[in-house]
Amino acid sequence: MKELLHELKTLNRLILRLVNHLSPEIDKSLLDRYMAFRAFSYNHALILKPVSEPDPVRIHELKGIEHLLEQLKDNTEQFLRGLPHNNVLLYGPRGVGKSSAVKCMLNEYQQEGLRLIEVDKDALMHLPEIKELIRGRTERYILFCDDLSFDLDDSSYRQLKATLEGSIEARPQNLVVYATSNRRHLMPECVEEDLQELHPSETMEEKVSLSDRFGLRLGFTVFNQDTYLSIVRNYVKLRGLQIEEDALERAAIEWSISHGSFSGRTARQFVDHIEGRMKLKDHD
Incomplete structure (x- = not known):
């Protein structure tokens, strides 16, 4: 059994060497x-x-x-x-x-x-x-x-x-x-x-x-609600979306509650959601 294990390990090393040898070179260009x-x-x-x-x-x-x-x-x-x-x-x-x-x-x-x-x-x-x-x-x-x-x-x-x-x-x-x-x-x-x-x-x-x-x-630390809302407002401004401030804040807080997070990622996902819905309505 020991001889068999030794042979298998040797074979495995040879296979790895062969694979490495056959691996394509990286195109430096x-x-x-x-x-x-x-x-x-x-x-x-x-x-x-x-x-x-x-x-x-x-x-x-x-x-x-x-x-x-x-x-x-x-x-x-x-x-x-x-x-x-x-x-x-x-x-x-x-x-x-x-x-x-x-x-x-x-x-x-x-x-x-x-x-x-x-x-x-x-x-x-x-x-x-x-x-x-x-x-x-x-x-x-x-x-x-x-x-x-x-x-x-x-x-x-x-x-x-x-x-x-x-x-x-x-x-x-x-x-x-x-x-x-x-x-x-x-x-x-x-x-x-x-x-x-x-x-x-x-x-x-x-x-x-x-x-x-x-x-x-x-x-990096967890954001509070005020920071989360400032991130939402920033995304809305950068994307040129016209949304009433109070309605935006209420919807953003509801979104954060459903997602259990005040993170920047949650804020971006929320703005993606409302932007998509607004543009879909305009498209229709």
Whole structure:
């Protein structure tokens, strides 16, 4: 039985080597023609897919997080100018603008050479390849890890730690990491106490050491009703919708109650709903 297991493991290694050998090379000319990319893993190979229509969100659309956007803008401008800057962790509840804040940096600064590569979690093992792909290029790349979190038995975070800081190889000067997460420390705060947490102090150190590698940590909080309504009014104004103020406020509050949230995402969905209904009536 042991000999059979050994043979199977050897065969598996050979198959993986063959798959990697047969994997198509990335067309580097894509980096000249596109502003945004998605990196993911397929058959243990890195796939870099260009995004022809990036999310068009702009800074002026995002309300309630202005002080956080200013810090992110400053850091991004420092990065673009080759000045000291930090990797950034944006953490907090869902729907409050973390991902949109990163995406709008691309739309704000793409004319200054900013590019964005969104890296799926399963592609973290390919970070060394991504780094070599962009090393030495004139563009400046945000490596975007969206909705990032790790379980304690997940080892993929180690490649991210090495990219952030701690590897013998320096990170490319034209690369910065921006990550969003619902967790401040990216790893779970607790596990099954009796069985899995054999070395709690080591586990906590591992959690903190990962988030510590992000020099700038921006904490997003839950919006209150006033902020939610200001976001609704801003979307309505930007879209040029003519709605009576009191009626808009009542409908927006009813929508938030039915959705159980005062988030910016809820506000945008509400305005999408009323805009669609208004234009449908006009169409009829």
